[in-house]
């Protein structure tokens with residue numbers, strides 16, 4: 265991209281009558297070179313698209329937002345509590361909000377964060393950014409699951425981490441592979457995991473592996489970053505509906521038949537001394553508020569608070585107070601319960617449609633919670649190349665490639681399908697269009 269800057273600017277580039285025509289990319293900091301393209305920007309750009317069936321963004325269904333209740337709370341807070349709700353907040357978050365969240369964690373995880381172990385963040389990505397900013401020097405090793413959440417790869421690479429991958433299977437991260445790497449001398453500072461209904465695979469880590477991972481962290485002295493973005497969105501409120509069928513799983517090492525209830529214990533609850541939990545209200549409340557939390561060792565939280573002071577200073581106070589009022593009023597728990605049923609139904613419609621339309625050789629995961637089905641097309645299908653053909657058919661998905669470390673060359677025939685925001689009656693048609701595009705490539 266070429267821009268025009270004045271004489272006082274850097275003096276390299278083409279000149280034209282005293283004006284320098286600058287390619288701004290030449291000025292980019294070295295650390296941005298590893299960041300890749302605008303995959304997330306492209307996903308967010310589709311947020312408002314109405315003429316296309318989009319399985320691309322991990323967006324919650326807007327019908328889950330309780331607009332009437334939120335309007336009442338906002339009006340009341342602005343009228344009655346402007347001195348707090350419209351003001352800066354403490355960087356670690358408002359005390360009342362942290363107290364509410366602490367009680368919520370205690371009820372769900374059987375453990376409340378001690379003093380100094382909890383802060384409010386601006387969504388889940390904020391925690392990753394603050395951690396990377398505070399603890400990652402260029403070349404430091406950070407281990408991620410493969411595939412994994414693209415935003416986390418970008419947060420670590422943004423600080424020039426040496427990001428390494430450990431594959432997942434139907435039981436989540438293959439902790440025995442990590443153990444082998446550690447035994448061979450790999451010394452990560454951070455191991456990042458999404459144990460519940462992972463983005464992009466929809467798969468979860470078994471209870472045994474959670475404990476084994478915590479044991480490794482204690483033995484080798486690394487921090488586990490546990491991302492619980494989808495943890496509460498488990499299926500199973502309708503009996504028998506959340507059976508995990510290993511036979512249809514792309515990663516299908518084992519066949520697990522059973523009905524899930526809530527998720528296994530969080531890694532943070534098992535090992536709060538070596539785990540930083542990154543939580544977000546984006547998927548269960550609303551991403552518009554940009555609310556999340558970080559829970560972990562007080563020593564680490566205090567460093568993240570310092571780092572936040574020169575990023576956005578604090579999470580927005582109005583959003584914090586609205587979340588607190590909404591939560592204390594019981595609305596959040598009701599919203600989560602309704603969302604579980606909705607997403608479970610959409611997940612089933614998606615896997616039913618895949619079974620009806622996909623060609624032989626395609627496999628996919630059957631999630632027990634969360635937003636995603638992970639589709640593996642027959643060998644040789646290039647899902648990046650096909651994305652344009654899909655768009656022409658008015659359907660969108662995210663190709664698998666960016667969920668891997670691109671030098672590994674994996675994911676080329678995979679697709680992430682986010683069913684969370686696709687209307688029930690469009691799911692079958694959308695999957696049929698994707699299947700037609702895939703078939704055309706065979």
Ligand SMILES: Cc1ncc(COP(=O)(O)O)c(C=O)c1O
Pocket residue numbers: 322386387388389390413415458463491493543544545546551555556
């Ligand atoms: C696994 C995971 N973690 C974190 C986030 C970031 O969420 P937030 O909107 O709270 O920053 C996402 C969003 O897609 C996600 O999928």
